[in-house]
Amino acid sequence: MPLYLGLDSSTQGLTGIVIDVDGSRREVVFESSLQFDAALPQYGTQHGVLPHADPSVACSSPAMWTDALELMLARVAASGLDLSRLAAISGSAQQHGSVYIGPGSADRPPLPFTRAVAPIWMDSSTSAECAEITEAVGGSATLAAHTGSRAVERFTGPQIRRFYKTEPLAYTATRRIHLVSSFLASLLIGAHAPVDPGDGSGMNLMDLATNRWWMAAVEATAPGLAAKLPPIVPSSTVIGMLSPYWRERHGLPGAAVVAWSGDNPCSLIGTGLVREGVVAISLGTSDTIFGLMREPRVSPDGTGHVFGSPTGEFMGITVFRNGSLARERMRDVYGLTWNRFSSALEENTPGNDGRMLLPWFEPEITPLVSRGSVRRFELDASDGPANIRALVEAQMMAMALHSRWMGVDVKIIYATGGASANRAILQVMADVFGADVYQFDVGNSACLGAALRAFEAHRAATGQPVPWDDVVRGLAEPVTSSLVSPHPSRHAMYRELTERYAEREASALAT
Numbered sequence: 001m002p003l004y005l006g007l008d009s010s011t012q013g014l015t016g017i018v019i020d021v022d023g024s025r026r027e028v029v030f031e032s033s034l035q036f037d038a039a040l041p042q043y044g045t046q047h048g049v050l051p052h053a054d055p056s057v058a059c060s061s062p063a064m065w066t067d068a069l070e071l072m073l074a075r076v077a078a079s080g081l082d083l084s085r086l087a088a089i090s091g092s093a094q095q096h097g098s099v100y101i102g103p104g105s106a107d108r109p110p111l112p113f114t115r116a117v118a119p120i121w122m123d124s125s126t127s128a129e130c131a132e133i134t135e136a137v138g139g140s141a142t143l144a145a146h147t148g149s150r151a152v153e154r155f156t157g158p159q160i161r162r163f164y165k166t167e168p169l170a171y172t173a174t175r176r177i178h179l180v181s182s183f184l185a186s187l188l189i190g191a192h193a194p195v196d197p198g199d200g201s202g203m204n205l206m207d208l209a210t211n212r213w214w215m216a217a218v219e220a221t222a223p224g225l226a227a228k229l230p231p232i233v234p235s236s237t238v239i240g241m242l243s244p245y246w247r248e249r250h251g252l253p254g255a256a257v258v259a260w261s262g263d264n265p266c267s268l269i270g271t272g273l274v275r276e277g278v279v280a281i282s283l284g285t286s287d288t289i290f291g292l293m294r295e296p297r298v299s300p301d302g303t304g305h306v307f308g309s310p311t312g313e314f315m316g317i318t319v320f321r322n323g324s325l326a327r328e329r330m331r332d333v334y335g336l337t338w339n340r341f342s343s344a345l346e347e348n349t350p351g352n353d354g355r356m357l358l359p360w361f362e363p364e365i366t367p368l369v370s371r372g373s374v375r376r377f378e379l380d381a382s383d384g385p386a387n388i389r390a391l392v393e394a395q396m397m398a399m400a401l402h403s404r405w406m407g408v409d410v411k412i413i414y415a416t417g418g419a420s421a422n423r424a425i426l427q428v429m430a431d432v433f434g435a436d437v438y439q440f441d442v443g444n445s446a447c448l449g450a451a452l453r454a455f456e457a458h459r460a461a462t463g464q465p466v467p468w469d470d471v472v473r474g475l476a477e478p479v480t481s482s483l484v485s486p487h488p489s490r491h492a493m494y495r496e497l498t499e500r501y502a503e504r505e506a507s508a509l510a511t
């Protein structure tokens with residue numbers, strides 16, 4: 001039965017997952033990860049990022065990613081799997097990062113680099129370029145309506161513009177600018193690979209409505225850029241075969257290579273979010289809500305992003321900086337354990353008798369708050385349990401409020417991330433959204449998503465298409481026994497309370 005390999009080049013490391021598909025059975029038969037810092041110390045990265053004196057600059061090394069791919073494919077080759085069954089490979093990569101390539105090298109395209117480093121998503125050094133691009137295309141709303149996002153520092157277009165301005169000669173010598181995803185796909189096929197709409201939409205350059213480069217943004221970004229950008233192809237495209245290099249070097253077969261995508265679009269598949277109405281909420285360092293959208297609706301205040309979905313539709317994603325950061329701060333202030341945090345949450349009635357707070361311990365990105373300060377309403381700072389309830393309610397109401405732009409009627413939520421183990425928090429989530437909440441053990445969801453995408457695209461290319469619901473069945477599913485259901489009367493109460501929260505938030509932002 002066929003095997004499918006998914007790879008995920010994240011900020012900190014590279015993961016590979018092989019799935020074995022036999023009729024309706026899908027099984028992970030290989031899973032391996034390497035951390036860049038430990039596996040390739042000669043590059044000197046810290047958590048996958050090159051140290052830099054300016055804290056707003058974050059770059060990594062494309063040569064390191066190349067070496068990591070080599071190490072991972074050697075592991076796959078040595079896995080003992082019957083690789084003659086390897087049908088297709090796809091991949092996921094950290095979004096927004098860019099790789100700059102000069103005139104081709106015949107033996108190992110796509111090399112050489114015209115820039116030794118690759119700016120990555122953690123870089124925030126391009127505010128001036130964001131402003132210039134925004135002005136040139138006629139404003140934030142126009143840019144967001146076309147590309148799915150206002151100009152964002154980490155997005156590829158502003159990064160390319162900064163490179164053009166600071167290193168014009170190297171920019172001119174560049175023949176092709178890749179995303180991390182299309183760069184690694186290029187190494188696999190031994191030729192310049194296209195980008196997919198999932199990752200292309202993280203550039204402030206692609207028109208979501210047509211999946212083509214939006215020339216107004218391309219021209220506003222840098223001269224001659226159109227000729228340097230890869231073509232855009234649907235995510236499910238077989239873009240080539242594993243090049244002879246991999247056969248000669250590691251004895252790997254000539255498997256089909258499917259277009260790579262960004263880690264968020266791949267996670268959408270790896271979390272089984274293939275229908276509108278099912279969303280994931282990740283309660284991590286920051287809190288994130290994301291889900292599939294049938295239409296490319298955009299966030300009017302510019303806090304959310306729209307990316308292409310590997311299913312050919314769209315995905316919305318909104319990130320809140322004060323996630324676990326705020327929960328941990330609150331736990332520490334009142335000197336509690338996580339168990340005590342949960343029981344404190346349960347000590348007060350839902351709605352907290354109208355006592356409320358705005359949870360901006362640190363600067364916030366949704367909504368944009370430049371300086372952290374917690375505002376309390378009818379809430380005594382010395383009352384620990386009431387503050388904890390107010391925090392969790394505020395976080396859930398903020399998430400419900402700031403995901404409305406997605407226009408998705410949320411019926412089911414898959415909760416992931418560290419704090420999703422806390423069922424008292426999940427009960428508040430269920431009640432605020434009026435949705436069934438399931439715990440979801442994600443593991444390497446982006447990598448699993450890449451393997452599932454390889455499966456889906458290969459089956460479509462060989463004339464045996466599989467619907468997306470079936471593609472994800474059995475592997476990308478929540479823990480069924482973990483269901484937390486909403487209380488209808490509490491949901492009605494929270495709908496009103498969320499309006500109050502919105503008013504208080506709006507007046508805080510106005511001052």
Ligand code: XUL
Nearest residue numbers: 094095096121154263264
């Ligand atoms: C999304 C984003 C990150 C990266 C890193 O906009 O910047 O999620 O994809 O993984």
